[in-house]
Amino acid sequence: MKKLFVLAFLMVLALAGTTLAADTVKIGVYLPLTGQMAYGGQLELEGIQMASKEAPTVLGKKVELFVVDNKSDKVEAANAVKRLIEKEKVVAIIGTYGSSLAMAGGEVAEKAGVPMVGTSCTNPLVTQGKKYSFRVCFIDPFQGAGAATYAYSGLNAKTAALLVDVSNDYSVGLATFFTRSFTKVGGQVVANLKYQAGDQDFTAQLTEIISKKPDVLFIPSYFAEGAIIMKQVKELGAKFNVMGGDAMDNPKIVEIGGAAVEGFVHTTFPYDPSMKDMSPIAKKFTENWKKAFPAKEPNVNAALGYDTYLMVLDAIKRAGKAEPAAITKALAATKGFEGVTGSTTINATHDAEKPVGLVQIKDGKKTYIGSITPKL
């Protein structure tokens, strides 16, 4: 009798489990919410959450988000994805900021056959040879070409120096692509110095760079380090321009960098609240953001998070069912999906092609100075 009771109890539990699972569509999110890349991760999460508030259901079911912090660490990123797939049983994964993290997480998702859509991971290797990895952003060969083109013709720089984080795939990749394009357009790279993530003293490297007298210094760094680097550039009395990549895009740049970031130019994805000719979707996003976070400027990472969530939902809708294989197929077929950062079409390598945006700090304000579509 007792055994029967236990059995019945278990069956009820199992039934309850399945009905619960069928009630919601589970989407996993893994982002760096602590550590070196937390600035960007936090913004992307807010973008995702804002989108999920605006579109809380798909296929008549409620969307359930599972957010895991990957702590800006490659090992934690792989663990986070493992947990999302094995424990939370998600059907699709959004993330992450940071190419190194996306590569580590992507391996796990690939093996499990769960689709993953990257937000702002731009290194080509993130999606290369992977069936289940996608992204809504452009890739670094393109961004590097954009930065090099602007440095050469926009800033009129003939010589460039680089300060690269050797422990980071994004930084190393972007530096390589910048160098390739900059030499191709006729410029010369006169110094290539390195550092390790977590370093706070860059004076030795910068003193060396200053002695080479470059016209521009390109720092493919993350925001937290980039701000300190620029402060030290100023302290050491350097006169050259400083440029960076999309990882330098942050509303707090002026607050943290102060006078040291004046004139700084960075490439980014084609959205910024200071943009002049905004699409209606971008305009709506900006307004809604300001309502949701009155004290905080939106930025492109938030926009990418927002776009990614809606694109995944769009794929689930087109797939007609919330199953990893069907969603993967639908994601690969994404064509002309309109988002805040422009129109997204997933190409053969699972990447999105978008123009490279340029932002400059002018009079203590982030200013969108236009976008370019560089030739590779």
Place this chain on the structure above:
Amino acid sequence: MTWAMFVQHALNGLTLGSLYALIAIGYTMVYGILRLINFAHSEIFMLGAYFVLWGLTLFYLPWFVAIVVAIVVTAAIGILVDRVAYRPLRDAPRISALISAIGVSFFLQNLTIVAFGALPREVYRPAWLENPILMGEVRVLPLTLFVPTLSFLLMLGLVWVVYKTKPGLGMRAISKDIETSYIMGVPVNRIISLTFGIGSALAAASGIMWALRYPQLQPVMGSIPGFKAFIAAVFGGIGSIPGAVVGGIMLGVIEIMAVAFFPDLAGYRDAFAFILLIVILLIKPTGLMGARLEDKV
């Protein structure tokens, strides 16, 4: 390399090295007395910097007051850590206290994440700190002059405390033989608390100066400087206060000079520090100024 560049590198190294030295003193003091590597020291360092920020932004204290308050509060936390995490383990095997230290370190780091958030925070510096003094082509930041001077003065002060005062006598007694010190009526626990207090106050001071030099706070900011300072302490001879200062300054200068002379190897900067540690341990296991074990304070 031009002469001006060399001087610039040397000054950069001196500033970095003096910061290491200040942190290293705290490691060395606690080790000298308790034979304990206080891994929580790097978190105490981080807390010191955060408390100043807190004082400035939440209570609108003037700079000077905020710094003094932060140092006092941090010293109190150092004493509390000893009370809660180390004192109950005084008679346990040394490895237990070491593990407890690692635990405290993680606890404080995560507590800070909960209390202050994980995002790096900016530090506003007083204007007089921002403007470098120009000496020909060499640019000297006010901190570059201030930090080494302070490290040197604090070292002299500590040596005086250890060798000329009564609590210092107690410290030396405990470092020789803790049990006999009990029997001879040395207020052992009070002296140890004092040691933690002084060590933590120094960590706070260096945390604050670190934040002024590299104006960004984050809960994990203590780990790398802490590691380097630990190497500096071992390098100089763990247990020796002048050794910690010399070790810290040398480590800073060597690190910067390694990049200056081998720019291509800049990415392996940290490796230089660790190679140095291994070489020193192989050649002179007690470090540069480390005396025989029983003399350590």
